[in-house]
Amino acid sequence: MxxxxxxxxxxxxxxxxxxxxxxxxxxxxxxxxxxxxxxxxxxxxxxxxxxxxxxxxxxxxxxxxxxxxxxxxxxxxxxxxxxxxxxxxxxxxxxxxxxxxxxxxxxxxxxxxxxxxxxxxxxxxxxxxxxxxxxxxxxxxxxxxxxxxxxxxxxxxxxxxxxxxxxxxxxxxxxxxxxxxxxxxxxxxxxEHAEFGPLWTLLEAALFTSQPPARVELPEGNLLLVDGAQGFARFLTFSQWATENPGVTDPAAAYGRFQQIQRQYTAGLAAHGLSVQVVEDSADLRDDNLDQALSAARMGAMPAETLEVNEVVTDTGDWSDVAGISLTEHSRPGLGPVAYTVLVRSADDRVIHYANHYPLAPEGIQHIRAQWQDTAARYGLDLEFLQPGDILHNANGDQLLPWPEAMGANH
Structure with a gap:
């Protein structure tokens, strides 16, 4: 015995x-x-x-x-x-x-x-x-x-x-x-003193087996769930975030704040030993039934090794006449890169490919840069790498723009 x-x-x-x-x-x-x-x-x-x-x-x-x-x-x-x-x-x-x-x-x-x-x-x-x-x-x-x-x-x-x-x-x-x-x-x-009270709600649910799962949704647009040692963090692209937050006066600053909180909360959970997975957006994540929301989170969870989220805006499918490739880094002071916009143009200045890439980890930053440097090299081109030092978007505040196209918009 x-x-x-x-x-x-x-x-x-x-x-x-x-x-x-x-x-x-x-x-x-x-x-x-x-x-x-x-x-x-x-x-x-x-x-x-x-x-x-x-x-x-x-x-x-x-x-x-x-x-x-x-x-x-x-x-x-x-x-x-x-x-x-x-x-x-x-x-x-x-x-x-x-x-x-x-x-x-x-x-x-x-x-x-x-x-x-x-x-x-x-x-x-x-x-x-x-x-x-x-x-x-x-x-x-x-x-x-x-x-x-x-x-x-x-x-x-x-x-x-x-x-x-x-x-x-x-x-x-x-x-x-x-x-x-x-x-x-x-x-x-x-x-709570540092204004991270909801993070404790998540940690408490993880630490003690007697606690039920927890979900928090923050004013900045962040949504996180915890079930035992597993955490889930909903990710929103700039366009997705803008759809949920129309009429924001300064979209660049507000989305930067969303990204900052996302990093702080996921780092806080990971520091305590939780495995945190990034989750694709879904209305079911807000389901009144928390079990249903967790099921949706598990279904929408990206593999742990995922380095980036890609959002294709335009792609003609015809890369036979590539004449220039630029990569614009969107960043905020004190936060670093939050997204990259790639623009591929033809010799007659047509847009062949226009997409946004969002790094999910520091390794994702290097991966995105290296990916487009290699692509440019395959076409015998030098990658035009642009760092404006801010998040550039269109006048409506709902789409990232590459530099210099963004210079004619509010950003």
Whole structure:
């Protein structure tokens, strides 16, 4: 019979100097097994001081500094991995309290799937995760005690603070204990303060298996859905977006804002471990029945490797008389390229091909440029690459235009 083990997760938060984080430094390497063990016992002593006797519970600590995006991931996999590790360590079918510290063995972390990623610029709030474990019927009371006391009373001792700073080689501004719910509440407040409140709605649906799927639709035209670890982001070309947003005073700025939010939200979801797929526009994405909307999203999802969205405006099909190819880059300050318009002309100045290309990733930018450089070379031409520094459109504000054709329109 397998051991039944339930877990209550928490962390020791470690606040770093924002100026240091802004320099793009990587978090320190995980501790050795010996150093992790020393820190584990110091933290266990702190927790007994704060919460009272904890001898009936198991305790597992990870000897590494993690960004919150590494901890708060769909389904909280770190909790599952550590719980299973603890369960397998038990000698028989009976639960037995024991203390485990997980540190590095040389350069290798023993559990690669939950090793600290040490991404440059992580922080300023990092965390040392740990779990209390026990028989399921005994864990609700402990969870309640942690929620009531840990954040309010949970300052680390001087001994623990010194160990953290010495062993990791960092300067910590503050060290406090917190539950996962505390971390979620903090993240929600931070996102709302930065005017990304709807992003938390999506993340909350992903993090906890008890949460239903979620959908958000933003005033700028962005529509996103989340079901577990899977995210969907509707993509709109400039023309599609203009159809939904008629009468906008400055279409270039407004569409640039749509693109900016699209990138911010998809990056935020991906940072927490969600797989985000771009979805073709469909009225069913707004269906009152969220299950139907999700079904439409799955049907309209582009393959993960898709680098660009192509929109052909005109194509005669006759490329026998190609005399010039231009590629106009549409961009916004601080955002970079959002689209490219290609114009292929004949010797008598007829339009052979007119299309818009929208990169979905940085690799898409290079792919689009290289594609048309190669095409021009096949016709013995030099690609005319134009960078006006803005999004160029027609007077109606519903179609991208190449440069210099756009010079006679409002843009």
């Amino acid at each position: 397998q051991n039944q083990v339930a877990a209550v997760p928490a962390v020791l938060t470690v606040e770093l100097d924002l100026d240091v984080v802004a320099q793009g430094q990587r978090p320190p390497e995980p501790l050795s097994s010996e150093a992790a063990d020393s820190l584990c016992w110091a933290i266990a002593d702190d927790l007994q001081r704060i919460l009272g006797p904890l001898n009936d519970y198991g305790f597992v600590l990870l000897g590494g500094l993690y960004d919150l995006t590494e901890i708060l991931r769909p389904g909280l996999p770190m909790v599952d991995v550590l719980s299973e590790l603890y369960r397998r360590s038990l000698p028989d079918t009976r639960f037995q309290p024991q203390v485990m510290a997980i540190g590095a063995d040389g350069d290798a972390f023993p559990i690669p799937e939950i090793a600290p990623r040490r991404r440059p610029g992580s922080g300023p709030l990092l965390a040392i995760p740990f779990l209390f474990l026990g028989e399921p019927e005994n864990m609700d009371a402990l969870g309640t005690k942690l929620e009531k006391n840990l954040l309010e009373k949970g300052r680390a001792s001087l001994k623990t603070g010194q160990l953290v700073q010495d062993r990791f080689g960092i300067k910590a501004l503050n060290l406090s204990f917190a539950t996962f719910n505390d971390l979620c509440a903090l993240m929600k407040i931070q996102l």
